[in-house]
Amino acid sequence: MLFLLQVDSSKLVNTIAQQPQTMNLWTLLNKGGWIMYPLYVLLAVAIFVFFERLIAIRKASRIDANFMHIIRDNIITGNINGARNLARNTDNPVARIIDKGVQRIGKPIDAIEKSMENVGRIEMYKMERNLNILSLIAGIAPMFGFLGTIVGMLQLFSAIASTGELELGEIAGGIYTKMITSAAGLIIGLLAYVAYNFLNTQVDKTANRMEIASAEFIDVLQEPTR
Template sequence: MQEWTGFLAAVRTGGWVMYPLSLLAVLALTIIIDRAYVFMRFAHVPVNVLRSTRLGADGSTPTWAASLSRLAAHNAFNRMSEPWLPEPAAPLWLREASSQSVAAQIERDMSRGLWLLETIVTAAPLLGLLGTIVGMMRSFQLFGGNGLVDPGGVTGGVAQSLVATAIGLVVAVFALFAFNYFSRRLDRLMDELESFANARLNEMRLARGNDGERP
């Protein structure tokens, strides 16, 4: 309890800069929780889906389609599977173009909010620096022509500058680790989707008995 009280006192010491810093911290935490849920819910894929390169026994229902049917409807691999579902009339070049369009949409959806997290990484230290400048200016204003006027006010201004800087760095570091993790997770997801699409393309080329269609 004493630690929490001390933390609140330190936040109050930081001055008005703590309000935008607190807002950035709340935004960062909200984005992190949201993206963590999205990646956990819609980026999961069974291992056998990536390894499967065989069509079903009847030649129409692929084995990977049965595995994907157990996932959420908006799962990234379910969305990527739509251009590759059995449809004899669809040419391969059209399937490839459709899969590229789906992949671009998935990347946009999965990266939603990451730009704001990246902005927080830059903005939080700058706000902390602003708090440092304001606190130091407050301290210097207390020096009069006859020397030091208010020692307590000077130390309060220095404390304000230090607290603002510390909180800004903490928010920035927290957001930076989260941004890097989700960026790496998104890159890995896009690589897996590309591998999945390439496997489906190879299946169809093998089933049609040629090296691919020409436009």
């Protein structure tokens, strides 16, 4: 009976010893090797660009609901200077487009629309600035991850070829650790892709508001002549 207990205890100890040790996330990522450092840089750049653009786009999209009503009232009553001062002192793309339109009052409608469209293009460029960085990261981060996996596999098989030892456990462990870079690259690329599309959606919403405001302004200019 004592012998059986000793055997069972030894088997239990061996079983526990053979169980894989748990690793925290940082330790797991470090197993990816040197290629993880460029991925860390890409992740940091993506986070910075996302929040910097998010703040800028949200600031540009803040438009007072009564802004166009006040502009309309001032123009209809002939208070062009009041409309100009309101548009000049309001810091958003819609106000700058309207300000350009107010400056061109008295000229043909086509010339006014052309001037406002030019300002609108400039404002769109300001909002879309640096968004292509997120698109670039979404494309190259997975490639960096795959590159790290390929380099790791080459190192693994080079070591096997030089030593002549072929153990399934070591091969599986090597492949497992080298696949970390691929997973990290795909995750970073996915995050950058989602961030890029989200910000583009916000830019499109602001662009629609700019177009609506421009159309309302042109209607106001034509209203007295109806």
